[in-house]
Amino acid sequence: MQPTVVLSAGKVRGSTVDGVSSFLGIPYAAAPTGAAAFAAPRPPAPWDGVRDATAYGPTAPQPGYDPPYDRLLANPLIDGADYLNLNVWTPAEGGEGLPVMVWLHGGAFRNGSNAVPTYDGQAFARDGVVLVSANYRLGLLGFGVVEGAPANRGLLDQIAALSWVRENVAAFGGDPDQVTVFGESAGGMSVATLISIPAARGLFQRAIVQSGSAEAVAEQADAALVTREVAKRLGVEPTAEGLGGVELAKLVAAQGAVASELRAQPDPLRWGRTTIAAGGGIMPFLPVIDGELITRLPLHAIIDGAGRDIDLLTGTTSEEFRLFMVPSGITAAMTAEALPPTLVRLGLSPELAAVYAAGRPGYSPGDLLAAIVTDNFFTMPTVRLADAHASTGGKSFVYEFAWRSAVGGLGACHALELGFVFDSLGEAAALLTGPDAPQELADEVHAAWVAFAKTGDPGWGRYGNGARPVLRFDHPESRQLENPRPDELARWTVETH
Structure with a gap:
């Protein structure tokens, strides 16, 4: 069966498998080539006839991941000019008024795409959600400050994709007034930034920030x-x-x-x-405070009430930075003598070494460094975001993904939760999870994301008003914790003004 849908720019023909219809590689903006490479996104040119939408479209120009990460992170590269495209999965039986989720991929603002197999939207559509995944410009093309060009072109692309969803998603059975935007890593940072800026207001009603931050902007x-x-x-x-x-x-x-x-x-x-x-040099390309799209640190805008009407789900994995430190050999090479001066070079207090060692017996110096840096770059920004959003009356929920992979000592590392969120524990996800990832945990995590998209409540206690519940996903048992690790996290500066 090849379903056909009429969109604002023309007709597209998709495909149907196991009760889900997919439409892949649909352009939401014109190809950013030639003089338009550094221009703001423009609407796609209308097309005649029926456009085939049965294969992934081109991916944004990018260098690919360096070794050893090219063996841990699936990242297909597809040539072509029309890389400002998106994919849609929807229940084949049709319907209307379905909740919509729009996925923004990660990759440090210079890698990644909507063609990564782990991001397949089949399971979301199976469970009654219209899933949209969008590409956006990366690296210098998307986020470089270039004279004669608007700043934050990658974010402008994301806003254009959300605008396309608002205009066209009803054709797939989706409700344009029930949109959840979600993303991980750079995608999560993008989502947190979108919450804070007026240009994105009204384009989504819920947001999920996975391993992100509302502080990831550059001058x-x-x-x-x-x-x-x-x-x-x-x-x-x-x-x-x-x-x-x-x-x-x-x-x-x-x-x-x-x-x-x-x-x-x-x-x-x-x-x-x-x-x-x-x-730490990981992200040379970032959104910037340009005085137009972004006027100040997104966190400060959220503290002052930006996004208070948007439901928020945010969280991290337990050991984020092990992805960046274990494969490169940093954890294995770290010594007890080198740990305090390493923290100083990172702008952190050397006293954190003793604090974390006291609460983590048996940890090597490298493991302690990974834990400290994880809290610096991921845990504390997530706490500050949740605190800021809840303090203005925003509906907030916090999670931690704690299941540990056995692959190469990665543990509960950055990006590990993705196959569980999408319920897609296939070959691509297994690069990080290994072959024995628990399907029961995927069922649980995926169901929480679906519930949040449908109701604004993932199924555990609301964060704020003095309550700090965190749902820790793990196997064989997940559980809600009240204010986890208060002694360690209290050592961090959380003043945000």
Whole structure:
């Protein structure tokens, strides 16, 4: 069966498998090529006839993951100009007024796509949700500060995709007034930022921030340093005209080289003391405070009430930073003597080493470093986001994903929860989970996400008004904790003004 749907730009033909219809690679914006490479997104050109939508569309230009992460993170690359596209899964029996979920992938704002097999929306549609997954511009094309171009083009793409959903999702049986936007890592950071900005208001009613932050923005001047370095390597001016004339493959290669250098030496004097370098060099490309789309730190806007009418589900994995430290050998190489000065270089108190060692007997120095850095970059930003949203009356829920993978000592690492959220514990998810991931836990996590999309309540205690419940997902048993790890987390500065 090949279902056909009429959209604002033309007709598309999808496919149906096991009671779910999918429509893949639908352009929500015009191809950002030539002079439009650094322009704001434009509506797609209408097409005649029926457009085939049975295969994933092109992915955004990107360098791919470096070893060993290319063996841990599935990241298909598909060539083509129409990479501002999205996929839709919906129940084949049709209907109307179904809840909608819009997925924004992660990848440090420079990798990833909606074609990753783990993000298959089959299970969400099976359970009565219209699932949409969108690409957006990455790296310098999406987030570089470029003279003669609007800033935050990747975020503008995401807003364009959400606007497309509002205009077209009813054709798939979805309710445009019941939209949940969700994302992980850079996608989660995007969601937190979208909550805070007026340009996205009214495009979604619920939000899920997985391993994200409402503090992941750069100052324009800092971000411009990265753009200038890329342009210097290419021998062009750091302008839309200069960079727009560079062959795409060379542009991607140059940005990859600069990113590698920044990871190796995140010198704050060179790369910006408070923003680019503060991320440890992992994310050289970030949304920026441009005075137009983003006027201040998203967290501060949320503290002042932005997004109070949006239901929020947010959380982390228990051991996020093990993904970044174990495969690279950092945890194995760390010694007790080197741990305190390493924390100082990261801008953290060396006293944290003793605090965490006291509460974690048997941990190696490398394990302690991973735990501390996890809390710095993920746990505490999540706490601050939940506190800020709940303090203005926002409906907030918090989770922690604690099940530990046996793959290479990764534990409950960054991105591990994705196959459970999508109920897609297949070959791609198994790169992180291993072959024995518990399906029962996937059933539980996925059901919570579906419940939140349908009702605004994932099934455990609401966060705020003095209550700090966290649902810890694990196998064989998940349970709700009240204010977990208060002694350790109290050691962190949580003042946000």
